[in-house]
Amino acid sequence: MARHVGKQKKEAVRTVGRKMTDTLMECTDLWKIYGKIIAVKDVSLKIREGEIKLVFGPSGSGKSTFLRCLAMLTTPTKGEVFLKGECLTRPGIDLNKARARIGFVFQHIWPFRHLTALGNVELGLRRVLKLSKKEAGEVAMQALREVKMEKWAHHYPGQLSGGQQQRVGIARALAMKPDIILLDEPTSALDPELTGEVIDTLRDLAKKGTTMLIVSHEMPFAREVAEEMIFFDEGTIIETGPPEQFFTNPKSERAKKFMARLIKRTKRE
Amino acid sequence: MGLPLAFIRVYGSKTFQILIDGYEKVFRGIPEMVIMLLFYFGIGYYVPHPFKNAFFTANFALGLRSAANQSQIFRGAIRGIGEEQMTVARSLGLSRLHSIIHVMIPQVFIFSTPGLGSEYALLVKDSAYAFFLPGITEIMEIANTIRKSTGDTATPFFAAAFIYILLTFPIATWLDTWGSRKKRQLGL
Numbered sequence: 001m002a003r004h005v006g007k008q009k010k011e012a013v014r015t016v017g018r019k020m021t022d023t024l025m026e027c028t029d030l031w032k033i034y035g036k037i038i039a040v041k042d043v044s045l046k047i048r049e050g051e052i053k054l055v056f057g058p059s060g061s062g063k064s065t066f067l068r069c070l071a072m073l074t075t076p077t078k079g080e081v082f083l084k085g086e087c088l089t090r091p092g093i094d095l096n097k098a099r100a101r102i103g104f105v106f107q108h109i110w111p112f113r114h115l116t117a118l119g120n121v122e123l124g125l126r127r128v129l130k131l132s133k134k135e136a137g138e139v140a141m142q143a144l145r146e147v148k149m150e151k152w153a154h155h156y157p158g159q160l161s162g163g164q165q166q167r168v169g170i171a172r173a174l175a176m177k178p179d180i181i182l183l184d185e186p187t188s189a190l191d192p193e194l195t196g197e198v199i200d201t202l203r204d205l206a207k208k209g210t211t212m213l214i215v216s217h218e219m220p221f222a223r224e225v226a227e228e229m230i231f232f233d234e235g236t237i238i239e240t241g242p243p244e245q246f247f248t249n250p251k252s253e254r255a256k257k258f259m260a261r262l263i264k265r266t267k268r269e
Numbered sequence: 270m271g272l273p274l275a276f277i278r279v280y281g282s283k284t285f286q287i288l289i290d291g292y293e294k295v296f297r298g299i300p301e302m303v304i305m306l307l308f309y310f311g312i313g314y315y316v317p318h319p320f321k322n323a324f325f326t327a328n329f330a331l332g333l334r335s336a337a338n339q340s341q342i343f344r345g346a347i348r349g350i351g352e353e354q355m356t357v358a359r360s361l362g363l364s365r366l367h368s369i370i371h372v373m374i375p376q377v378f379i380f381s382t383p384g385l386g387s388e389y390a391l392l393v394k395d396s397a398y399a400f401f402l403p404g405i406t407e408i409m410e411i412a413n414t415i416r417k418s419t420g421d422t423a424t425p426f427f428a429a430a431f432i433y434i435l436l437t438f439p440i441a442t443w444l445d446t447w448g449s450r451k452k453r454q455l456g457l
Contacts, residue, residue, distance in 0.1 A: 073360055100362025110353040113455050114375045124361035127371060158456015176361065
């Protein structure tokens with residue numbers, strides 16, 4: 001019974017307030033090549049509005065580069081990226097405008113160290129969305145409230161813990177009201193205790209229907225919120241499927257081995 | 270001038286990077302006195318206007334050498350801050366110029382102390398070389414004139430040394446203190 005209730009709760013988190021409709025972001029035949037190194041190899045992916053997809057795979061498999069290509073922080077060598085039907089890889093596009101529509105949360109956080117938590121969140125609102133100081137302050141405060149950081153709004157990053165800094169990082173992306181948020185291993189630089197608070201924040205965002213593509217190895221979290229998991233290795237997608245497929249019976253041998261190691265590690269923790 | 274040079278050196282095209290690198294190497298490698306004399310007597314011989322104006326040439330030579338030093342100090346700070354700060358700013362949709370203005374420059378000044386204080390002190394001290402240019406009135410020139418007219422060889426130069434300390438010490442110290450306080454406040 002308890003197990004049944006648990007499952008129902010997980011389903012609730014996965015679906016409450018979420019309405020998946022049209023394709024929000026899409027990439028087709030995406031490649032990123034650095035000299036002789038192929039970092040991303042022929043990747044195609046669709047993300048629907050309100051959907052949460054989780055990318056996982058070994059270190060150095062090109063997950064971060066792939067995410068950066070989607071956010072147009074790195075120009076793909078080949079292939080196309082679409083956001084709400086608009087091609088972001090076509091020549092002449094205003095990349096600053098495109099990037100403002102895609103939230104990005106970095107693994108190593110990288111807060112603006114000379115600005116307070118509030119200043120970090122306000123910067124994009126003021127300089128990109130051109131909000132007035134008062135409006136930007138209000139929106140930024142609301143974003144900090146959503147990640148439960150309003151009490152630390154006037155603290156500098158150096159005065160905050162890693163978990164708090166990452167929550168500011170999430171608020172910084174969230175405040176811009178992006179169409180999608182891409183998160184590149186948002187918890188891997190944090191210790192387990194701090195990981196929990198960031199995961200709680202992401203869980204809240206999931207409940208609100210935020211579209212997210214998350215690179216993460218937090219398996220319990222993945223099982224709880226992701227509609228689809230994507231196993232990435234050697235620069236390309238090896239296998240995709242619902243979390244249950246990966247937890248019970250991954251199809252590819254590589255995913256099977258990787259999942260076994262991940263589950264073992266999760267149990268140890 | 271050092272600040273834009275440093276940013277162009279880091280983010281500019283390859284051609285600009287090579288040009289600025291060359292400029293830095295040349296002007297940091299020549300003694301200040303030689304630079305002044307070179308512009309006044311050397312280049313001034315061919316281009317009298319404006320290089321035969323001692324006041325202009327002294328300032329120009331000091332500026333050129335100091336900008337080369339400052340550029341290197343700021344460049345060190347830009348590298349210390351890290352490329353990541355630019356990446357995050359760009360990910361929010363800020364243009365490269367806005368990222369430099371709102372994210373990099375405020376941090377560059379903090380990271381540039383105490384080097385900036387030392388450079389300021391060096392600039393003030395090197396202004397003494399203008400003594401060798403004819404028709405310019407600076408501290409050493411005044412001290413020397415007093416020595417000649419009074420016959421007192423010690424006091425005027427002690428006074429000159431004291432004035433240099435007064436000009437350099439408070440500002441250099443203030444810059445250092447400001448930088449340290451800022452770094453402490455930001456937990457850097």
